Amino acid sequence: MAEVQLTGVSKRFGREIGVEDLTMTVADGSFVVLLGPTGAGKTTTLRLISGLEKADAGDIRIGGQLVTNLTPAQRDVAMVFQQYSLYPHLTVRENLAFPLKSPILRTPEDEIARKVTEIAEVLRIPHKLDNKATALSGGEMQRVSIGRALVRDPQVYLMDEPLSSLDAKLRSDLRIELKRIQADLGATLLYVTHDQIEAMTMATQIGVLDNGRLVQFGTPREIYENPVSLYVASRLGLPRINTLPAEMFGGAPSGAATIGLRPEHIEHGAGKPSQVVRVEHLGDQTRLHLTLDGHDIITLTDPHTPLKGGETVAIQPRDALYFDAAGTRIA
Numbered sequence: 001m002a003e004v005q006l007t008g009v010s011k012r013f014g015r016e017i018g019v020e021d022l023t024m025t026v027a028d029g030s031f032v033v034l035l036g037p038t039g040a041g042k043t044t045t046l047r048l049i050s051g052l053e054k055a056d057a058g059d060i061r062i063g064g065q066l067v068t069n070l071t072p073a074q075r076d077v078a079m080v081f082q083q084y085s086l087y088p089h090l091t092v093r094e095n096l097a098f099p100l101k102s103p104i105l106r107t108p109e110d111e112i113a114r115k116v117t118e119i120a121e122v123l124r125i126p127h128k129l130d131n132k133a134t135a136l137s138g139g140e141m142q143r144v145s146i147g148r149a150l151v152r153d154p155q156v157y158l159m160d161e162p163l164s165s166l167d168a169k170l171r172s173d174l175r176i177e178l179k180r181i182q183a184d185l186g187a188t189l190l191y192v193t194h195d196q197i198e199a200m201t202m203a204t205q206i207g208v209l210d211n212g213r214l215v216q217f218g219t220p221r222e223i224y225e226n227p228v229s230l231y232v233a234s235r236l237g238l239p240r241i242n243t244l245p246a247e248m249f250g251g252a253p254s255g256a257a258t259i260g261l262r263p264e265h266i267e268h269g270a271g272k273p274s275q276v277v278r279v280e281h282l283g284d285q286t287r288l289h290l291t292l293d294g295h296d297i298i299t300l301t302d303p304h305t306p307l308k309g310g311e312t313v314a315i316q317p318r319d320a321l322y323f324d325a326a327g328t329r330i331a
């Protein structure tokens, strides 16, 4: 597979910023996740790499080769979209085989059959191989779409929220499968998601986009534990990071305007008394909704907590994050 390198890439749509001066390297064999709210430029980045959009400025290299002026087919990338794109009149088998039948590839028939069977098994649809694409559930269609990318051996895979239309169980199964397949193939994969569990568990690196600009690039742990700004800190973590006036607990560093408290930054049992508004049992976590001097705080607690709404619990920060008035991290 190959490394993807973006250097100073910009793309506007009229006055709208798609991406702005984007410089990023997706190393060979890495799994990079792009995070950012809607409109941040994630899809535009994938479309620029695949050649579906043309950059206004900057260079894109795949495997060291400048591809800025190449067509999508010449770039040899495989893209999976959020919405499945299958040939409805073909069977699942024919849909999966289609990318291998390109005259350029000249894949032998027995090799095609072997790859199609292998991918169908990985995606758990071998019993559907002879169904028409239209005779599948939405989740099965999306698995075939992913399969159509995986049967190929492109320079890079580009995936735009490929699991978002699937139910929770299939999504978590495929998350693990996709990560395993990527690691086994040593594939280079650039992946867009809004799902932070996908980002945390699959990514080797995460790139955070803000209005077309790359504001931080690092491992999931770096992004979570050492965010450069409040914006980045707010992209990961459930419940979301709590933000309070910096001086609320005393001891804030000079220049701090906001203290950012993730659940693990909130110690219970000492400090300032806060009111319990509600204890929320979500099954996999138990959330404690608190209020302190008119500020709402959401944190986590023991599932067997005796705390109830109306009670008081003392809290204090531990290893919290501090930000200045512009949201830049200062401590």
Ligand SMILES: Nc1ncnc2c1ncn2[C@@H]1O[C@H](COP(=O)(O)OP(=O)(O)OP(=O)(O)O)[C@@H](O)[C@H]1O
Binding pocket: 013, 016, 017, 018, 019, 036, 037, 038, 039, 040, 041, 042, 043, 044, 045
């Ligand atoms: N074809 C287009 N024409 C006009 N504006 C566009 C076009 N494609 C993208 N944009 C604009 O570029 C910006 C970035 O869009 P993009 O789709 O890359 O965001 P995104 O991060 O992928 O968002 P989402 O999470 O909603 O998919 C947005 O302001 C969007 O409105």
